Amino acid sequence: MVNFPIQILxxxxxxxxxxxLSTRLQxxxxxxxxxxxxxxxxxxxxxxxxxxxxxxxxxxxxxxGGVEACRQIKQQRPDLPVLVLTSHSQPTLIARLIEAQAQGxxxxxxxxxxxxLAIQSVAAGASWWDSTATRxxxxxxxxxxxxxxLAVPPENPLTQREQEILTLIASGKSNSEIANELYISxxxxxxxxxxxxxxxxxxxxxxxxxxxxxxxxxxxxxNLSG
Numbered sequence: 001m002v003n004f005p006i007q008i009l010x011x012x013x014x015x016x017x018x019x020x021l022s023t024r025l026q027x028x029x030x031x032x033x034x035x036x037x038x039x040x041x042x043x044x045x046x047x048x049x050x051x052x053x054x055x056x057x058x059x060x061x062x063x064x065g066g067v068e069a070c071r072q073i074k075q076q077r078p079d080l081p082v083l084v085l086t087s088h089s090q091p092t093l094i095a096r097l098i099e100a101q102a103q104g105x106x107x108x109x110x111x112x113x114x115x116x117l118a119i120q121s122v123a124a125g126a127s128w129w130d131s132t133a134t135r136x137x138x139x140x141x142x143x144x145x146x147x148x149x150l151a152v153p154p155e156n157p158l159t160q161r162e163q164e165i166l167t168l169i170a171s172g173k174s175n176s177e178i179a180n181e182l183y184i185s186x187x188x189x190x191x192x193x194x195x196x197x198x199x200x201x202x203x204x205x206x207x208x209x210x211x212x213x214x215x216x217x218x219x220x221x222x223n224l225s226g
Contacts, residue, residue: 005032040069059086071100104128124174
């Protein structure tokens with residue numbers, strides 16, 4: 001369960017954009033910009049020295065760059081969610097972000113309310129991929145299974161209940177929200193999520209959604225459109 005306000009590390013090299021975004025997010029009582037960084041190196045130092053609930057990360061950073069920053073942040077803090085906010089939407093970039101274990105992706109210019117919902121969802125443990133990213137994920141992985149870093153089982157190994165839960169994960173719901181919707185306990189949801197990760201041979205919920213899309217377990221329209 002996420003404590004409010006959500007403590008955010010905002011990583012963006014464009015000072016004016018960072019200021020505008022920070023000002024807008026601070027208007028939301030459930031969010032708090034706890035720290036800011038202009039590059040990946042500074043962001044990594046912040047992560048090592050402070051406690052955050054989520055990192056909002058721009059890809060086009062000076063220095064090590066956003067993808068490498070994401071990878072190193074996840075290496076140091078595996079449980080710290082990273083939400084990518086950027087103007088880039090190339091398929092290769094999105095595939096690299098998934099490999100770097102980012103939990104979410106939004107294109108700059110997304111509606112403020114949608115971004116706030118994305119931050120709250122990712123901080124709570126869900127995945128968030130906007131409509132642009134969803135299309136690019138499909139394009140990146142379709143017909144390129146051999147190039148994918150994810151090992152995909154040959155057939156659907158999930159039970160009907162596990163498929164229901166994975167569909168809800170893909171729609172951006174947290175464990176508690178899934179529990180409420182399916183009238184089961186949050187502990188039972190966690191058990192099912194663990195089983196899903198084991199059966200799909202993936203490390204986290206984000207990769208589970210990508211594999212599920214590729215296998216057809218979750219249809220694209222069931223995934224988040226932001």
